[in-house]
Amino acid sequence: MPRPGGNPDLYKSGFQAAGDEPIIHTFNVKLAESMKTKLDSMGKRKSEFVRRAIAKALDELDKKSGETPTDN
Template sequence: MVATSTSRKRSHYIYVYIIVHELLEQFCVNILMARKGGNPNIKNHGFEPAGEEPLTKTLSIRVSESTYQEVKSKDNPGEFCRQAIQKALDEDKRKQNDTPST
């Protein structure tokens, strides 16, 4: 009697699993499926770089916790870092150009 009860529970669980799995599959297909043929107006919704040059490379640096928190508190931390790096590079170039060659 115990074996029959256990096998009924198993078959019930399998049946419920199959129904739930099928419902999730249908839901995911309806919600996540891309439009056949793609979006014809994709260029209207694409990413445009803010500056003259596209931002295609990443740069990772290590900083102290206090520096990290201060940078993250800025309105646009990425742009803040880009401007700071560019300012330092421009200053370095200016110093090299001002130094006479020997």
């Protein structure tokens, strides 16, 4: 139930993932100050840029080795 005076259609107007797969997990990464500064300068585009960069890197790994590496 929405709070009094709130947006009753919040779920209709809320965040929607662009792809087929829901975006429900978070991941923390330690970065150099220069990398963080460059990412922060991207504004709202930062999250999508990082998701695409990770997806591209994972696809390249799959093509190289045929499987995702594990941390054993």
